[in-house]
Amino acid sequence: xxxxxxxxxxxxxxxxxxxxxxxxxxxxxxxxxxxxxxxxxxxxxxxxxxxxxxxxxxxxxxxxxxxxxxxxxxxxxxxxxxxxxxxxxxxxxxxxxxxxxxxxxxxxxxxxxxxxxxxxxxxxxxxxxxxxxxxxxxxxxxxxxxxxxxxxxxxxxxxxxxxxxxxxxxx
Numbered sequence: 001x002x003x004x005x006x007x008x009x010x011x012x013x014x015x016x017x018x019x020x021x022x023x024x025x026x027x028x029x030x031x032x033x034x035x036x037x038x039x040x041x042x043x044x045x046x047x048x049x050x051x052x053x054x055x056x057x058x059x060x061x062x063x064x065x066x067x068x069x070x071x072x073x074x075x076x077x078x079x080x081x082x083x084x085x086x087x088x089x090x091x092x093x094x095x096x097x098x099x100x101x102x103x104x105x106x107x108x109x110x111x112x113x114x115x116x117x118x119x120x121x122x123x124x125x126x127x128x129x130x131x132x133x134x135x136x137x138x139x140x141x142x143x144x145x146x147x148x149x150x151x152x153x154x155x156x157x158x159x160x161x162x163x164x165x166x167x168x169x170x171x
Contacts (some may be wrong), residue, residue: 009111010104012048013041021159029152033142036062036069038103042110043136044160047129050117058135061113065106073102129157 005011017023029035039061046053080095120128133153142148 006104007108007111009042009045009114010107012045013038013107016041016044016160019159022156025152025156025159029142029156033137033145033148033152034140035136035142036065036106038069038073038106038110039065039136040133040156042107042114043132044129044157046114046117047120047125047132049114050119050125050128051115051132052128053132053135055135055139057113058132058139061110062136062139064109064113068102068106068109073099073106076102126157126161129161130154133157 017026026035026037026040029040030037042061043053043058076095076099080092080099083092083095119125130153133156134150137143137148137150137153143150
């Protein structure tokens with residue numbers, strides 16, 4: 001596999017997405033609770049870079065990406081899924097490439113909103129990651145949806161940062 005190209009958020013996201021169990025958890029949060037995978041990854045990445053997001057910063061990121069995500073990324077995903085069921089493999093693969101490019105563009109938007117932060121020690125960084133993703137969940141009203149549990153978010157963090165077991169951290 002060749003080394004991914006792009007800014008550090010894009011490279012981090014590609015590598016993180018491929019960690020065991022991460023992709024399935026992100027897709028579950030997306031499909032069942034409406035999470036934007038790019039925003040979820042950005043929330044966690046910001047913590048890994050040393051930033052605990054404020055509500056204002058996260059709302060700004062959500063506003064900055066909503067039109068692109070709803071107008072381009074989501075329709076491409078739907079077309080790709082339909083092509084997988086109805087069309088030739090070549091068309092599915094082409095749509096997959098275009099969808100990935102649209103995701104990259106959304107991440108470019110988020111990367112430009114990122115500000116320099118001071119690296120944190122591991123435990124405060126893990127706490128910030130949990131706080132950032134929980135804030136995102138609350139802003140999109142996920143806790144009110146049937147089947148949602150904050151344990152889903154802790155589980156995601158535990159898979160992205162092995163050894164981050166929330167029980168050991170007193171969470």
